Every structure is written in structure tokens, then in C-alpha cells.
């Protein structure tokens with residue numbers, strides 16, 4: 001099976017070109033592909049399928065991103081994945097022009113190729129879901145619940161006695177399953193030094209639903225930017241978010257969150273299904 005491998009700030013993906021929608025992806029295959037020792041190794045899989053061959057795909061995008069988490073679960077959206085997907089389409093000559101609409105389970109996202117090599121994606125409006133809590137180790141932490149198409153709990157660690165660097169995220173922090181019946185991606189952030197021209201500068205780590213700790217999470221970065229601004233009662237502003245895998249820029253408004261960052265395809269090859 002032909003594959004490509006790519007990443008966006010070290011959130012890494014196996015891409016499976018399947019323009020005619022012939023591939024029957026199942027949980028086992030996704031888990032094997034993503035396995036760090038037996039497979040290619042990735043945080044998730046992006047199946048690249050023409051919208052006409054995907055039931056329920058938005059009609060306004062030629063290509064649909066069928067995203068799966070490393071554990072095989074099918075979820076709504078992936079913010080780093082959509083940039084990597086756009087990069088792959090362009091390198092394969094499947095799209096041209098600066099703006100590329102991409103269908104996802106959370107609607108169509110418009111990717112824009114910037115002159116500096118980064119890609120900006122219009123991630124749509126943030127949806128505030130309220131306040132919830134989680135427990136990291138023994139420490140209870142409050143957070144802002146936000147949907148970016150998928151669910152997030154963005155937790156400011158100020159005043160908790162915890163630090164971003166010191167967190168152990170090997171185990172999934174214990175979130176409120178009544179609040180998040182479908183599970184949740186959990187972000188932990190704190191302020192960094194102010195940067196000229198920006199309304200906030202934070203650094204964060206994330207524990208992703210269906211994956212574990214990852215080096216970056218695009219939708220989580222958007223959620224953290226929204227939550228960080230809300231601390232000063234702002235619903236708009238420019239935020240820089242540093243993650244273990246790099247730096248992303250976020251422009252927040254109530255209508256849309258624009259996420260800008262790098263995306264690269266690093267390999268192409270053939271995968272032999274061990275089945």
C-alpha cells in the first residue's frame with residue numbers, strides 16, 4: 001500500500017492516497033500503521049480521498065481528509081493534519097492555487113499557502129462549552145471547555161503548583177466523563193514572556209484523546225489561544241503558542257480562528273500490511 005509520512009510541528013501522520021475511495025481502513029490497520037515499532041509510526045492517519053467518493057463529505061471541497069487517531073478511532077478534526085494534508089495535495093500536483101478548501105468531518109477548512117512556506121488554516125469559530133475539571137497525578141485542575149469541531153479542555157496551570165515542563169502525561173489525566181462523554185483532548189498551558197505585537201504568548205503540552213501525549217495539537221493550540229485571551233475577557237487577539245514540537249501563530253475572533261504553522265512531507269513509500 002502506498003503511503004507518505006508528514007508532520008506539522010512534530011505531530012506526525014501517515015497519509016494514505018485513496019482518491020477513488022477503494023481502501024477499507026479499519027482499526028487494526030490504523031493501529032498497525034501508527035505503531036512506533038511495528039509500523040511506520042504516527043499520531044494518526046490521513047486518508048486522502050476525493051469528496052465524491054466519501055459519503056457525507058462537504059460539497060464545497062474536492063478533497064476530503066478522513067482522519068483517524070492512532071488507536072483507530074474516527075474523530076472530527078485535526079488542525080496539524082489539515083496543513084499536512086494540504087501540503088501533500090500540492091506536492092502531488094492534485095491542487096493548484098494559493099487557497100485550498102479541504103473537507104473534514106467538522107466541515108470545510110480553507111488552507112492558504114503563505115509566502116514564507118507556512119500554511120494558514122481557517123479553523124472556523126470556537127465554541128465555548130463551559131468550565132470543567134481534570135486531575136493530573138493527585139492535583140485537581142480547572143479548565144475551559146472548548147470545541148474546535150473536536151472537544152478540548154484548556155487548563156491554565158497558574159496557581160496550581162504544577163509546571164508545564166514537570167507534568168507527567170504518560171497516563172491520561174482523569175477528566176469528567178459526564179461532561180465529555182466522547183472523551184476529550186487536554187491541554188496544559190502557562191504564560192511565557194510577552195512578545196511585541198501579540199496579546200498572549202503561552203507554552204503548552206497536550207494529552208490527546210485516542211493517542212496519548214503528542215508534540216503538538218493544532219485544534220488544542222486554537223483552544224488554548226481562545227482560553228488564554230478569555231482570562232482578560234477578550235474574544236479576539238493574536239497569540240503565539242509554543243509546544244514541544246515548535247511554534248504556531250493563532251489569530252482569534254468570534255467568527256473564526258486562524259492557525260498558521262509549518263507542514264512537511266518527509267517520506268513516501270510502500271507499507272506491507274502484516275495481516
Ligand SMILES: N[C@@H](CCC[C@H](N)C(=O)O)C(=O)O
Nearest residue numbers: 078079080150209217218219
Ligand atoms: N492532533 C490533532 C487532533 C487530533 C484529534 C484528537 N486526538 C481528537 O481525538 O479529537 C490536531 O492537530 O488538532
